[in-house]
Amino acid sequence: MTNMLLILSVCFIGAGLLPFFRWLKCKIRKHHWRVCEISTITSVVNTRVSPLDLVQQQSMLVSFRFNGDMHSVVVDLDEPLFNLYKQGQSCTLLVDKDNPSRVYKNALLWQNFGSIWLFAGLALLGLSHFIN
Incomplete structure (x- = not known):
């Protein structure tokens, strides 16, 4: 035993x-990779395919500044990150220094x-x- x-x-x-x-x-x-502060987060839904309730893969558009330029990427919906952003807290993500369209949450x-x-x-x- x-x-x-x-x-x-x-x-x-x-x-x-x-x-x-x-x-x-x-x-x-x-x-x-470099840590970048998130400027804006917008929920993205493709309504042409199906209604919001039936969407299985929700996404969000994340905008951030990298080397003085504004970049935006579409990533999978991350509820905790989205809620922290809505509460006004500082949110960051990791950005590839060679390709700013590659991010890591x-x-x-x-x-x-x-x-x-x-x-x-x-x-x-x-x-x-x-x-x-």
Whole structure:
């Protein structure tokens, strides 16, 4: 029983560490990118294809300044980012210095799931230690 809990806890800890490794890899790979403050965010919907309720892939138009020029890109709808912008808080995104049309949004969703898996794995590891 304790060996099974130990193996399960190691699997949970591994599943919890994978999102953090992915986040770290993205940070290292995007190290040469530049942080730009978002000027405006506009919700974009293609109403010619289907009504708003039936649109599965909603988008938003994000405008930002990069090297003194105004750029705009269409990205997938990010509710937390959109809500932060509506509240008047400063919002940023990472922009490729060689191609300003390539952007990267920092999302903390996978880190939250990873911390839950990591906590569950540590709890199972502690439980296997106390049962032994």
